[in-house]
Every structure is written in C-alpha cells, then in structure tokens.
Amino acid sequence: MLSFVALLFSLLLLHQILSSKRNKCTPPSPPSLPIIGHLHLLKPLLHQAFKDLSQKYGPLIFLKIGSARFVVVSNPSLAKEFLKVNEVAYSARKVNMAIDMVTYHDATFAFAQCNTYWKFMKKLSNSELLGNRTLLRFLPVRTREIHEFIRSLAEKSMANESVNLTESLMKLSNNIISQMMLSIKSSSDETEDGQGEEARVLVREVTKIFGEFNISDFIGFLKVLDLQGFKNRAMQIHKRYDVLLEKIISDRETLRNKKMMNIVNKSGDGDKDDKVKDFLDILLDVSEDKDCEDFFTAATDTTAISVQWAIAELFNNPRVSKKAQEEVDRVTGNQRLLREEDSPNLPYIHAIIKETLRIHPPIPLLMRKGLTDCVVGGYKIPKGSMACINIWAMGRDPTLWESPIEFRPERFLEGEGKTLDTKGNNFELLPFGTGRRGCPGMPLAMRELPAIIGALVQCFNWKMFDPKGKLLDHGTPIDMDEQPGLTVPRAHDLICIPVARLNPIPLLQL
Numbered sequence: 001m002l003s004f005v006a007l008l009f010s011l012l013l014l015h016q017i018l019s020s021k022r023n024k025c026t027p028p029s030p031p032s033l034p035i036i037g038h039l040h041l042l043k044p045l046l047h048q049a050f051k052d053l054s055q056k057y058g059p060l061i062f063l064k065i066g067s068a069r070f071v072v073v074s075n076p077s078l079a080k081e082f083l084k085v086n087e088v089a090y091s092a093r094k095v096n097m098a099i100d101m102v103t104y105h106d107a108t109f110a111f112a113q114c115n116t117y118w119k120f121m122k123k124l125s126n127s128e129l130l131g132n133r134t135l136l137r138f139l140p141v142r143t144r145e146i147h148e149f150i151r152s153l154a155e156k157s158m159a160n161e162s163v164n165l166t167e168s169l170m171k172l173s174n175n176i177i178s179q180m181m182l183s184i185k186s187s188s189d190e191t192e193d194g195q196g197e198e199a200r201v202l203v204r205e206v207t208k209i210f211g212e213f214n215i216s217d218f219i220g221f222l223k224v225l226d227l228q229g230f231k232n233r234a235m236q237i238h239k240r241y242d243v244l245l246e247k248i249i250s251d252r253e254t255l256r257n258k259k260m261m262n263i264v265n266k267s268g269d270g271d272k273d274d275k276v277k278d279f280l281d282i283l284l285d286v287s288e289d290k291d292c293e294d295f296f297t298a299a300t301d302t303t304a305i306s307v308q309w310a311i312a313e314l315f316n317n318p319r320v321s322k323k324a325q326e327e328v329d330r331v332t333g334n335q336r337l338l339r340e341e342d343s344p345n346l347p348y349i350h351a352i353i354k355e356t357l358r359i360h361p362p363i364p365l366l367m368r369k370g371l372t373d374c375v376v377g378g379y380k381i382p383k384g385s386m387a388c389i390n391i392w393a394m395g396r397d398p399t400l401w402e403s404p405i406e407f408r409p410e411r412f413l414e415g416e417g418k419t420l421d422t423k424g425n426n427f428e429l430l431p432f433g434t435g436r437r438g439c440p441g442m443p444l445a446m447r448e449l450p451a452i453i454g455a456l457v458q459c460f461n462w463k464m465f466d467p468k469g470k471l472l473d474h475g476t477p478i479d480m481d482e483q484p485g486l487t488v489p490r491a492h493d494l495i496c497i498p499v500a501r502l503n504p505i506p507l508l509q510l
C-alpha cells in the first residue's frame with residue numbers, strides 16, 4: 001500500500017517536472033494529475049471554482065483538463081488583452097462537445113453543416129435585427145406582454161395567492177422574444193399547435209446542456225464511450241430543435257405566399273399586429289448567406305434571470321427598494337404604468353440593473369477560443385486554448401469594488417462609478433461581453449429590464465417563501481444560492497405573494 005502511494009507520488013512529481021519544463025512560459029498552473037489534469041479542482045459552479053483558484057494562483061492561470069486547455073482570467077486589464085488587444089484571435093467560440101453537437105460540428109452530422117437553425121442564429125447575431133429601428137417597431141408587443149404580466153400578478157395579489165415568479169418571468173421574456181422572432185406566443189394558454197411551449201422548453205434545455213459540465217467532454221480518449229448518455233441527449237435536442245424550426249419556417253413561408261397573392265392593394269392600416277413584420281419575415285427577406293462559423297445560444301434565459309436576481313436583491317434591501325419606488329412614483333405620478341420611454345428618467349433603476357449584473361451576471365464566464373498563439377501578460381498562450389474571462393469573479397473582487405457583496409446601486413451614481421456602463425467599455429463590468437462577439441441582444445435587454453423591474457417596483461411589494469415553502473418572516477432575507485450551468489439562475493425558484501401597492505388594473509392597456 002505504502003509503496004503504491006510512493007509510486008503515485010513520484011509519478012505525480014515526474015509529471016509535474018516534465019510538464020513545467022514543456023510549458024516554460026505558459027501562465028502559472030496549480031499541480032495537476034496525470035491524464036485528468038486539473039479536473040479534480042473543478043466544481044459544478046465553475047465560476048466559483050475558478051475564482052477560488054485565482055485567489056490562490058493569481059489572475060491568469062493555465063489549466064489542462066484532458067486534452068483541453070483553459071486560461072482563466074480574472075482581472076480587467078488581462079481581460080482587455082484577450083478581448084480587445086487580441087480580439088481577432090479570441091473571437092471564436094467552440095466550447096465543448098455538447099455545443100459542438102447542438103451546433104452540428106460533429107462528424108456524424110456533417111449533412112447539417114449549414115442547416116436552418118444555424119443560419120437563423122447566425123443571422124440573428126450578425127444583422128440589424130436587434131438594432132434600434134426593429135426594437136422600436138416591436139415596442140407594442142413588449143408593452144402588451146408587460147401589461148398582461150402585471151395583470152396576472154394583480155389578480156394573484158387580490159386573491160392572496162402565491163406565484164412562481166421564476167416561471168412567470170421566464171414566460172414573459174420568452175413570449176417577447178418568440179413573438180419577435182417567430183410571431184408565436186409561448187405561454188401554454190394561447191399556443192398554435194403547442195409550438196410556443198415546445199420552443200420554450202427547448203430553449204431552456206439547450207442552455208442547460210451547454211452549461212452542464214461533464215467529464216466525457218474533457219477526456220479525449222473517453223469521448224467515444226459516451227459515459228453519461230450526454231451525447232444522446234444533445235443529439236435528441238438538436239433533432240427536435242431542427243424539426244420545430246423547419247416547421248415554423250415552412251408555415252411562415254406558406255403564409256407569406258398566401259399574403260403575397262392576396263395583396264392587390266396596399267391600403268395599409270388594417271390590423272396593426274399583421275403589419276409588424278416578425279423576425280422570421282425579416283430573415284426570409286434577407287437573402288441567403290453561405291459562410292459557416294461558430295455561434296452561441298445561451299441568450300434567451302438571461303433577461304428573466306436578471307429580473308429574478310434584481311427582485312431578490314430588492315427584497316433583501318428594503319432601503320434600495322423604497323428609493324426605487326420613490327423614483328418610479330415621481331416619474332409616473334402613479335397615473336399610468338411605467339413604460340420604456342421613461343427609461344432616461346430612471347437613473348436609480350439603471351443603477352439597480354448595473355448593480356444586479358455586477359453581482360449576478362447571468363453569464364458568469366465569457367468563453368472564447370484562441371485561433372492563434374498570443375502573448376498575454378507576458379506569458380505565451382498557445383493557440384487552441386479556451387480563455388475563460390471570469391466576469392463573476394471580477395464583479396466580486398474587493399480590489400475593484402468597495403464592499404463587493406453589498407448591494408449598493410449608489411456606487412454607480414457617485415464619483416468614478418458614474419462613468420461605468422455595461423456596453424463593454426469598462427472591463428471590470430462586462431455582463432454583455434465586449435467587441436464583435438459581445439451580446440447583440442444588449443439593446444433589447446436594456447429596454448426590457450428597466451421596464452419590467454420598474455413596473456414591478458411600481459406595483460408590488462412581496463411576501464417571499466423560503467426553499468422549503470415556508471413564508472419568510474418580515475425582515476428575514478431570501479437565499480442567494482446559484483444553480484450551475486452556462487447561465488446562472490437562482491438555485492431556488494422565487495415563489496412569492498405579490499402585495500399590491502396600488503391597484504394596477506385601471507392603469508393597464510390590454
């Protein structure tokens with residue numbers, strides 16, 4: 001037994017010596033094990049594991065997991081070197097086997113290289129579809145959905161019934177996005193053939209599987225064994241996604257053709273919902289393009305996740321909540337529901353959003369793959385490395401933020417904090433990433449968030465339930481645990497009873 005331990009130990013040592021010789025100028029690296037490398041140091045909440053490692057080994061560390069190499073970055077100036085100075089090299093996004101599968105890079109799916117879904121997402125992120133003009137056109141859709149959402153909460157409030165806020169926020173943001181993208185409604189009560197519901201479930205599943213951290217992704221020679229049926233699941237999801245999208249698209253094409261035949265006169269203002277072209281119409285208008293590159297889907301959950309964290313933080317910080325209510329009351333006079341156009345007059349709400357995205361970035365790690373060798377922070381970073389920019393850790397770094405865990409929106413309204421925005425110019429605050437691979441959905445999110453959070457602040461206080469289903473006593477904070485994944489939602493759903501501050505029903509336009 002003892003000799004076995006000694007043997008293992010000397011093997012380890014040898015491995016250590018050999019690997020430190022080979023990687024002479026790569027960044028610092030914790031001790032690793034043969035074959036699995038640093039796998040044993042990781043935990044499902046990857047961003048937290050990375051933060052712990054960074055605290056021990058510095059802001060730039062090199063990790064090997066099987067055959068994959070990672071560079072973990074957790075300070076703004078190094079993040080800038082990767083994302084700005086070396087932007088061209090670090091603009092690819094091949095993450096893991098699951099993503100490869102769902103995005104059709106697996107050899108067995110060669111036929112799907114340029115399929116419908118892929119093209120759709122590609123266009124979505126490349127075109128003007130998320131630009132100002134299109135967003136403005138869809139304002140009525142967003143307004144109607146928010147009013148509907150507030151009404152459902154008001155009804156619960158009158159009945160003194162609890163709501164699953166996690167669920168209803170997810171529905172809200174999926175309704176908005178899917179109506180914009182596909183002109184379908186995804187709540188179960190008003191679906192066409194249940195397409196909406198199916199889309200909603202799929203989006204959730206895809207983001208979940210992307211984030212699931214699984215051994216078989218990382219150990220090259222085990223890949224073929226498909227240890228956890230992971231590959232199967234990825235494959236199934238990808239099939240369902242494609243079938244669904246093909247169907248939606250062919251339905252739309254038929255509809256468009258019908259419309260084209262019917263249009264004899266262009267008299268204009270008929271039904272206004274018909275007039276608003278949806279994303280898919282626009283996509284079909286855009287002519288085909290054939291180039292294939294990587295893309296990334298973890299997008300649609302993020303808005304709902306941000307609102308949940310904001311509501312939870314407001315619940316735990318009554319002082320902030322009160323100040324927010326004062327601002328919203330002042331702007332609306334409570335004669336109407338808060339609306340998107342009020343946004344410029346809501347500096348405190350905007351500070352709350354920044355503070356929420358600082359402490360709870362829905363996407364905690366920016367993942368980019370290096371296409372060429374680079375030098376960063378004086379170290380050689382070999383090509384093929386996956387840079388993981390830990391924006392979660394930077395948001396909680398006491399050298400960057402005073403009392404980082406404290407939820408204090410005022411930090412964005414005074415002194416230097418005033419100049420910080422979320423547009424990717426400040427590398428200590430990158431909730432939407434930065435540069436050409438930054439989030440194209442930011443303008444949409446930054447319209448939705450103030451409107452949703454503001455309307456909730458205007459209309460309701462909350463009674464919250466704890467994870468065990470017990471009503472929290474007055475003054476008891478709600479937990480802030482995180483759930484693992486590529487996006488980081490709350491570990492426990494927000495279940496609460498809305499307590500109306502005013503009767504919102506007369507203010508709604510439905």
Ligand code: HEM
Nearest residue numbers: 125296299302303363366431432433434437438439441445
């Ligand atoms: C609070 C809300 C949101 C947050 C915090 C967020 C955050 C992010 C982040 C961090 C990235 C990676 C950026 C990088 O690597 O530099 C990203 C990418 C992306 N986001 Fe968002 N996002 C949000 C909402 C949205 C919405 C509403 C949409 C679409 C309707 C969207 C669509 C996308 C797409 C398509 C990409 C991939 C871009 C590419 O790979 O080129 N996001 N998002």
Ligand SMILES: *[C@@H]1O[C@H](CO)[C@@H](O)[C@H](O)[C@H]1NC(C)=O
Nearest residue numbers: 130131132133135343344443
């Ligand atoms: C979109 O509108 C916002 C404010 O409404 C403005 O700051 C931004 O520059 C606009 N973007 C483009 C591309 O016009």
Ligand SMILES: *[C@@H]1O[C@H](CO)[C@@H](O)[C@H](O)[C@H]1NC(C)=O
Nearest residue numbers: 158159160161162463471497
């Ligand atoms: C509302 O429900 C809560 C918990 O279910 C209960 O404690 C409370 O007494 C109820 N309030 C009213 C006014 O019915």
Ligand SMILES: *[C@@H]1O[C@H](CO)[C@@H](O)[C@H](O)[C@H]1NC(C)=O
Nearest residue numbers: 164165166167168170493495
């Ligand atoms: C709340 O909704 C989520 C998402 O639909 C669901 O997974 C969860 O079970 C619900 N929680 C409760 C307590 O009903």
Ligand SMILES: *[C@@H]1O[C@H](CO)[C@@H](O)[C@H](O)[C@H]1NC(C)=O
Nearest residue numbers: 262263264265266267268270
């Ligand atoms: C267009 O068609 C509608 C009904 O088909 C008709 O009521 C309307 O007068 C027409 N407009 C013009 C300008 O011809």
Ligand SMILES: CC(=O)N[C@H]1CO[C@H](CO)[C@@H](O)[C@@H]1O
Nearest residue numbers: 043044212213214215228230
């Ligand atoms: C190491 C690891 O995180 N393995 C996970 C792989 O995925 C299954 C579920 O699909 C998890 O239960 C494992 O924990």
